[in-house]
Amino acid sequence: YCGMVAIVGRPNVGKSTLLNKLLGQKISITSKKPQTTRHRIMGIHTVAERQVVFIDTPGLHMEEKRAINRLMNRAAASSLAEVSLVVFVVDGMTWTEDDDLVLRKLQSRDDGRKTVLAVNKVDNIKNKEELFPYLEALSKKFPFDEILPISATKGTNVQRILDMSIESL
Numbered sequence: 323y324c325g326m327v328a329i330v331g332r333p334n335v336g337k338s339t340l341l342n343k344l345l346g347q348k349i350s351i352t353s354k355k356p357q358t359t360r361h362r363i364m365g366i367h368t369v370a371e372r373q374v375v376f377i378d379t380p381g382l383h384m385e386e387k388r389a390i391n392r393l394m395n396r397a398a399a400s401s402l403a404e405v406s407l408v409v410f411v412v413d414g415m416t417w418t419e420d421d422d423l424v425l426r427k428l429q430s431r432d433d434g435r436k437t438v439l440a441v442n443k444v445d446n447i448k449n450k451e452e453l454f455p456y457l458e459a460l461s462k463k464f465p466f467d468e469i470l471p472i473s474a475t476k477g478t479n480v481q482r483i484l485d486m487s488i489e490s491l
């Protein structure tokens with residue numbers, strides 16, 4: 323089996339960090355500066371006979387006023403059509419308008435594929451109980467197949483994303 327998994331989300335939520343962690347090696351560029359990843363970056367993960375190609379997909383949040391943004395949006399959207407799982411990464415406790423833009427793109431291309439919401443940077447949250455009402459609010463935005471609090475830097479729940487990726491093939 324082989325297939326593709328897309329990692330989507332607005333800039334700076336930790337997509338590249340997650341991709342690096344998923345692959346166990348640094349291949350994508352991470353930065354405090356938003357939009358370091360100007361192109362799709364792929365990585366392959368192999369388990370037994372199964373191979374997952376992860377695609378780091380920037381650009382889905384962009385306003386379509388500029389031609390380059392329209393192009394990046396189109397590249398991101400067309401790759402979504404071919405994936406077996408979407409990992410939608412958001413920042414723990416901070417939901418912005420750009421997140422809504424990404425969600426709308428996902429909704430407009432919802433052809434039954436699985437979508438997991440990865441709520442990242444939970445290592446930053448001191449009082450973990452604060453997370454529950456936030457996660458519950460997020461569960462009402464979209465019928466996510468799973469909502470997973472993660473830490474891409476610490477690796478928390480990253481294995482679960484790998485397992486879901488392999489299972490989705």
Ligand code: GDP
Pocket residue numbers: 331332333334335336337338339340351352353354356357358359442443444445446472473474475476
């Ligand atoms: P991208 O724009 O979505 O690809 O985001 P990056 O992976 O480049 O990460 C943006 C910033 O968030 C970097 O400074 C990362 O070190 C930081 N970051 C990413 N994941 C985590 C996490 O799980 N916890 C914390 N505390 N910071 C993170």
Ligand code: MG
Pocket residue numbers: 337338339351352358359378380
């Ligand atoms: Mg990036």
